Amino acid sequence: MSGSSVAAAPAPASGVETMTYREALRLAMRQEMERDERVFVMGEEVGLFDGSYKVTAGLMDEFGPDRVRDTPISEEGFVGAGVGAAMLGERPIVEIMTLNFLLVAMDQVVNHAAKIGAMFGGEVRCPLVIRTPNGAGNQLTAQHSQSFDGWFAGTPGLKVVAPANPADAKGLLKAAIRDDDPVLVIENLPIYKEKGEVDLDPDLVAPIGRAAVAREGSDLTVVAHSFATVRALKVAEKLAAEKGVSLEVVDLRSLRPLDVETIAASVAKTSRVLCVEEGWPSYGVTAEIAARIQHACFDDLDAPVERLGMAEVPLPYAKELELAAMPTEDRIERAALQVLELVR
Amino acid sequence: MAVIDRTDAPFDLDVGDFYDQYRMMFLIRRFEEAAERQYKAARIGGYCHLSSGQEAATVGAVSALAEDDLLITGYRCHGFALARGVPPEAVMAELFGRAHGCAHGRGGSMHLLDVSRGYYGGWGIVAGQLPIATGMALSLVRQGKEQAVLCELGDGAVNMGAWHESLNLAAVWNLPVVFMVVNNLYGMGTSVDRASAEPDIFKRAGAYRIEGERVDGDDLEEVEWATARLLRAAREERKPAVLEALTYRYRGHSVADAGLAYRTRDEIDERRLQDPLVRTRESLEARGVPPEGLDALEAEVEAEVEAAVVYAEGDAAPSVDQLAAGVYAAGSEEQFERMRPGSPAGEEELVFAGGLGR
Numbered sequence A: 001m002s003g004s005s006v007a008a009a010p011a012p013a014s015g016v017e018t019m020t021y022r023e024a025l026r027l028a029m030r031q032e033m034e035r036d037e038r039v040f041v042m043g044e045e046v047g048l049f050d051g052s053y054k055v056t057a058g059l060m061d062e063f064g065p066d067r068v069r070d071t072p073i074s075e076e077g078f079v080g081a082g083v084g085a086a087m088l089g090e091r092p093i094v095e096i097m098t099l100n101f102l103l104v105a106m107d108q109v110v111n112h113a114a115k116i117g118a119m120f121g122g123e124v125r126c127p128l129v130i131r132t133p134n135g136a137g138n139q140l141t142a143q144h145s146q147s148f149d150g151w152f153a154g155t156p157g158l159k160v161v162a163p164a165n166p167a168d169a170k171g172l173l174k175a176a177i178r179d180d181d182p183v184l185v186i187e188n189l190p191i192y193k194e195k196g197e198v199d200l201d202p203d204l205v206a207p208i209g210r211a212a213v214a215r216e217g218s219d220l221t222v223v224a225h226s227f228a229t230v231r232a233l234k235v236a237e238k239l240a241a242e243k244g245v246s247l248e249v250v251d252l253r254s255l256r257p258l259d260v261e262t263i264a265a266s267v268a269k270t271s272r273v274l275c276v277e278e279g280w281p282s283y284g285v286t287a288e289i290a291a292r293i294q295h296a297c298f299d300d301l302d303a304p305v306e307r308l309g310m311a312e313v314p315l316p317y318a319k320e321l322e323l324a325a326m327p328t329e330d331r332i333e334r335a336a337l338q339v340l341e342l343v344r
Numbered sequence B: 001m002a003v004i005d006r007t008d009a010p011f012d013l014d015v016g017d018f019y020d021q022y023r024m025m026f027l028i029r030r031f032e033e034a035a036e037r038q039y040k041a042a043r044i045g046g047y048c049h050l051s052s053g054q055e056a057a058t059v060g061a062v063s064a065l066a067e068d069d070l071l072i073t074g075y076r077c078h079g080f081a082l083a084r085g086v087p088p089e090a091v092m093a094e095l096f097g098r099a100h101g102c103a104h105g106r107g108g109s110m111h112l113l114d115v116s117r118g119y120y121g122g123w124g125i126v127a128g129q130l131p132i133a134t135g136m137a138l139s140l141v142r143q144g145k146e147q148a149v150l151c152e153l154g155d156g157a158v159n160m161g162a163w164h165e166s167l168n169l170a171a172v173w174n175l176p177v178v179f180m181v182v183n184n185l186y187g188m189g190t191s192v193d194r195a196s197a198e199p200d201i202f203k204r205a206g207a208y209r210i211e212g213e214r215v216d217g218d219d220l221e222e223v224e225w226a227t228a229r230l231l232r233a234a235r236e237e238r239k240p241a242v243l244e245a246l247t248y249r250y251r252g253h254s255v256a257d258a259g260l261a262y263r264t265r266d267e268i269d270e271r272r273l274q275d276p277l278v279r280t281r282e283s284l285e286a287r288g289v290p291p292e293g294l295d296a297l298e299a300e301v302e303a304e305v306e307a308a309v310v311y312a313e314g315d316a317a318p319s320v321d322q323l324a325a326g327v328y329a330a331g332s333e334e335q336f337e338r339m340r341p342g343s344p345a346g347e348e349e350l351v352f353a354g355g356l357g358r
């Protein structure tokens, strides 16, 4: 155990830089590792290989193999090891190559990490971070294309965040690392290469439990997270330009805790809402949002709450089939126009 | 065909088989090269894991299967499918995501299969196929069949809990399953030495009191002989076993990986000097097969691979209204009928109208 020492804060870097989502995540880890020696990273291929998706590139060179640890392919083992280390006060960041492989460690996440605070009467905590990308769209087929974000967000004891842009990637990952509870940080494969402005300030963290209005509008609220937010923003621009329709996009950012207030305020303004996710909608994130909205916004609604997600099939390989299954911009656009009663 | 004296041979392998095996090894190599080209031309998508360098291990092991034995593998499975007799057209069409691919365009490179040939699939989650192989073997026992299951896995899979649980189950229940570890020295960029506390993987079988054997996986006959012996013990005596075949993958982990971040160019070049294709060809020549015959065979195989590409190119894409085909067994439509009201946007048309089952 490395104790609770927090290194003297380095001189705060300042300014704003344009970087990719992947670089923003790396910056967050680097800053937090500099700030707090209890923070360490482990996972498959995070060190020598520079990360399967290059998020941890260079970190092993910088921090050494003790703080950037390559693991065998043993997800249940090293997620559990993260839980144990966190219980003794370390701040492990466990990288899971993709969300799909977290399933083999589900028991450690859901039935161990998430239980610790409550089951032991608050005597011990588990400040663990699990980072992993979800996402489909590269013909990776049924076992490798999933987004069951809602399964984790439905688990008391876990916190779940899902940044949709580089600034939030940095801010939310930092918040997760500093948080005293187990936090699942859901990243996204297609967003890794997206660029955006990021404030370099090492003390700036994004709040967990706060959604953001990613785009203001007046006719329809689209509630989304992760890559669905990126798609929704593109559709909003297109509809504004082509049809003069004004969409407001609420980016959830945090799935648990969920910011119902921001969603409700938006729906009160627009009276119409479409919920979009990359996962299967049945029993999913959009199901939860729709339930909350009908309760919080019953009098505001001019149309039923609509939701859109992955077609409810294990994702097929063939490009044509995969495309037909995904919540593409075309499908979001069509669903938005339906809620607006502009098409049938 | 030349006749050779095999009185001292440890295994009944005549030159006719050997010739066919070489042909298959050569076919796999050329097939993988074609797959890489097609991937780079964006006709194949997803993950594409090539097995160049591992042909002797693949063909040797599959040749040892009896016709009614069963096979199950991980995702690096093009060679296993071809060796088991799946036509190259059906494999290439699957890689292209076409309707007449062996998984009807649904599975792609990692999820080949051919139930008619006892091949129960390529699986994408490391070690996920091991417990399944155990259950297949259990079924053979319950049905009183004298058959065995060959379960392929990579060196990376032996550190998963599923490996331990499956070996233990197979041992306590005396199941006819041979776990074949294709040890190509790396799981992605992690060498066996860095990942495994006991890098002599075959020795781990001892923890379950089952037989463990290591072979030179680039020696076709050695692989076939060992696999055949272990499969026979599985079939006849219900003895599970671990077979470790030492080999090497020449290409990166997948086509997207250059394969040089964690090993040197020299290491790869050195291994290429031991190319199982060259070794097998030399061995055939030493047994009197004339080089011209082998050259002709190679030309024939190249044409066969080219034909597979042409077939895949010409095959139709699966029809989009069959998106939900196979998700549930035929006859389930009625059960889902009342789920339609209030279904999410697009779901009705995409899932419920698609025709469940095949």
Ligand SMILES: Cc1ncc(C[n+]2csc(CCOP(=O)(O)OP(=O)(O)O)c2C)c(N)n1
Binding pocket: A044, A073, A075, A097, A101, A104, B076, B124, B125, B126, B153, B154, B155, B156, B157, B184, B186, B187, B188, B253
């Ligand atoms: C449970 C799980 N974790 C991680 C992965 C990602 N992954 C795919 S292949 C692979 C390496 C496996 O190596 P090995 O078993 O040696 O097989 P090889 O690729 O060498 O054939 C990894 C880590 C996965 N598919 N499943």
Ligand SMILES: [Mg+2]
Binding pocket: B154, B155, B156, B182, B183, B184, B185, B186, B187, B188
């Ligand atoms: Mg390997």
